[in-house]
Amino acid sequence: MKFQAPKGTRDYYPAEMAWRRYLEAAWRRVSLRNGFEEVEGPIFEDIELYKVKSGDEIVSQVFHVTRQDGESTFGLRPEFTPTLARMVAAKANALPKPIKWFCMPNLCRGERPQRGRLREFLQWNIDLLGLDSPAVDAEVIFTCVDLLRELGLTPEHVKVKVSHRETVRTILAKLGVPGDRMIDAFNLLDRQAKMEAEAYTKAWVELGLDSHKVERFDQMCRRTYRVGDVAHLERSIGGEAIADLEALDKQLSAFGIAEWCEYDLGIVRGLAYYTGTVFEVHEISGAERAIAGGGRYDKLIELMGGPAMPAVGFGMGDVVLSLVLGDKGLLPESVTDPxxxxxxxxxxxxxxxxxxxxxxxxxxxxxxxxxxxxxxxxxxxxxxxxxxxxxxxxxxxxxxxxxxxxxxxxxxxxxxxxxxxxxxxxxxx
Amino acid sequence: MKFQAPKGTRDYYPAEMAWRRYLEAAWRRVSLRNGFEEVEGPIFEDIELYKVKSGDEIVSQVFHVTRQDGESTFGLRPEFTPTLARMVAAKANALPKPIKWFCMPNLCRGERPQRGRLREFLQWNIDLLGLDSPAVDAEVIFTCVDLLRELGLTPEHVKVKVSHRETVRTILAKLGVPGDRMIDAFNLLDRQAKMEAEAYTKAWVELGLDSHKVERFDQMCRRTYRVGDVAHLERSIGGEAIADLEALDKQLSAFGIAEWCEYDLGIVRGLAYYTGTVFEVHEISGAERAIAGGGRYDKLIELMGGPAMPAVGFGMGDVVLSLVLGDKGLLPESVTDPxxxxxxxxxxxxxxxxxxxxxxxxxxxxxxxxxxxxxxxxxxxxxxxxxxxxxxxxxxxxxxxxxxxxxxxxxxxxxxxxxxxxxxxxxxx
CATH class of the missing domain: 3.40.50.800 (Anticodon-binding domain)
Structure with a gap:
């Protein structure tokens, strides 16, 4: 053959397209019944927009888009949140609150294609803006669980691992990380899986923790705590540190999804912009990358030139989700129009x-x-x-x-x- | 505001998105009931793929996509047909025939944004491959009409202007255009609307026609002929030239869409790759650009490295269609999920x-x-x-x-x- 699909992209023949539409229909159905309205945006944006949210680092992953005459440079969207933030900022006063939006964009990243990671993929985005409360965080997590259940997954297959940036920050401060090194500490925590144990410990010591404290913190992070059972967490960390998690705990139980969730302080999410609750959905054996990830990002709308506006949301890609569903035997038989x-x-x-x-x-x-x-x-x-x-x-x-x-x-x-x-x-x- | 959507692209807030989904649902419903299956492909392709179909000319309109390290250059898709042809060529023998595919991609072109033309737009694509007959051409045109009717349009609003490359070629040959200048003649015909009358006549003279013949051909092109009334056409052109149109004429009547169609020899479609029937849908006053356009392209699959395979199809963009529907008062009230x-x-x-x-x-x-x-x-x-x-x-x-x-x-x-x-x-x- 003369031509092939570019590396890391997919051709959807009718059978593959039917599966894609099945998944998109589930995303849409769950979004609508949870009260979210659909939005969309351009396939490319001013590349500066992506830098504002994620720093220069993201630019190395972004496909650059240019006209032949070399007019201003755009980036092929690597994520939807910057577009959403731009759209909210532009009409912040006119939009009824809370803003509950969903979207199912295709996104592109110039990374090396590998299991669970492609250069073009779909991502379901759920965002709730204008309200800041643990109940709202829990509703967003519920929407994520509602989708997982809709596709046939159970708490025996997947878990929502929840943490809270403020809780982790309080613990780290208590252990001795100075305020101006906190960002570095979060980045370190996020890179842990990719680092040698020795280098990891050494990096903590440089941030002000002695090896005993590193060990103690490591134990906390390695352990998971069940929802509705915060007393355990309290004993090991100390009461005032977990006030935020305690409030969230009540709401996760109220939404009836306690058995789907657990606390894992090792979840910090690499992106610098998260401010409160953070969570990731993982296949229970930990064999795959995260199925979904998100959290609270209360500063972003302001950063995009809008008013101060609290926000919480998540993204769920189609690639890892499909691997997990396939592994559990939950892929539907190809559905065709009768x-x-x-x-x-x-x-x-x-x-x-x-x-x-x-x-x-x-x-x-x-x-x-x-x-x-x-x-x-x-x-x-x-x-x-x-x-x-x-x-x-x-x-x-x-x-x-x-x-x-x-x-x-x-x-x-x-x-x-x-x-x-x-x-x-x-x-x- | 710090950022805006790139020039010629659109933000879909919930109301705009509801309209987009309404239109896509109509495209999908009509496609399925006409027996087409949905496909999709990558948002970017090897830029050479676009050159094979449309020559170097198209490259000036294509947004170039590159990784930061300058790895091979891709083009942001300006049309879907090259992807479709690549996909068919790759599995030509395994795919059941006829191949009836539809697709609703977003496409990007780096043209100056203006009324009816944006830099990112949606396009409904219908393609039927593996069969070559006037009945198949008529079925594809029927599918287009079925959609127009589904959205509330009537033959009083829009017309499908039909021509046939072989008919036009026979006429031009009869008038004296040499075989090796035929491509130039088609290109000239396609550019007519953009040219001064004098320059247009002069260009024909250079192709071998005297001014009397130019005038005669011009009259033919300026006149439209009704379906089911080919006798008129026959008298003015001569029987053997219109054999192809005559066969198509019977089939358009059989599908019950005679009143939606008319013959217009001025329709040639600029793209070099059309081989037989060509058609465009126009708002009846001619006020807007074409709502849809397509035709038979029997050489493309071979050109992409596949076997010889006849093909016919069309594309319908969302931008002109929306303008026409709005103008006729046929845009639905915003539909929200109950x-x-x-x-x-x-x-x-x-x-x-x-x-x-x-x-x-x-x-x-x-x-x-x-x-x-x-x-x-x-x-x-x-x-x-x-x-x-x-x-x-x-x-x-x-x-x-x-x-x-x-x-x-x-x-x-x-x-x-x-x-x-x-x-x-x-x-x-």
């Missing part, structure tokens, strides 16, 4: 009627197909109708033109009867 | 129950909302329920926890009754 009628002529003289009849059925809203073969062999044509999973075969005969009737065969029951053309659409419905 | 239940507490003590109840209703598939206000004033809360167009208000009372019952108010009829929590989802459905 064919209402397969129309053919049983005699040569009836053939000129077929396309007009098919046209009428389609205009009446029915999914009507016809044979593209030249045969009038009824047996062969009924076989073709069955191959196409049609509900009915509509057989046009030599006298159909004169008497205005065709034969209709129910391909499930085998029943066949003559139906007048006027009654045909109703009969097929 | 809210099944608006849940609130009538007493402070009932408030902790609300989020759990909302969570249960949502998981049962109902669109449930709640108040984010702290009031328990029933009058105010019923007003908020009405503002959100909820079907029912669900009122949690102080004794709901104990007796397992809530009050349900039908906001249309005003009827109110107590319902047990177990029966609530069923009652709201």
């Amino acid at each position: 064919v209402d009628a397969f129309v053919f002529a049983a005699e040569e003289s009836a053939r000129p009627m077929v396309s007009g009849l098919v046209a009428e059925l389609r205009s009446a809203g029915l999914h009507a197909r016809m044979t593209y073969k030249t045969t009038t062999n009824v047996g062969k044509l009924l076989k073709e109708a069955a191959q196409q999973d049609a509900r009915f075969a509509v057989i046009v005969e030599g006298d159909s033109q004169d008497n205005g009737k065709v034969s209709v065969k129910d391909l499930a029951s085998g029943d066949q009867s003559r139906v007048s053309l006027d009654d045909l659409p109703e009969r097929l419905r | 809210v099944d239940a608006f849940v609130f507490a009538a007493e402070e003590s009932a408030r902790p129950m609300v989020s759990g109840l909302v969570a249960e209703l949502r998981s049962a598939g109902l669109h449930a909302r709640m108040t984010y206000k702290t009031t328990t004033n029933v009058g105010k809360l019923l007003k908020e329920a009405a503002q959100q167009d909820a079907r029912f208000a669900v009122i949690v009372e102080g004794d709901s926890q104990d007796n397992g019952k809530v009050s349900v108010k039908d906001l249309a009829s005003g009827d109110q009754s107590r319902v047990s929590l177990d029966d609530l989802p069923e009652r709201l459905r």
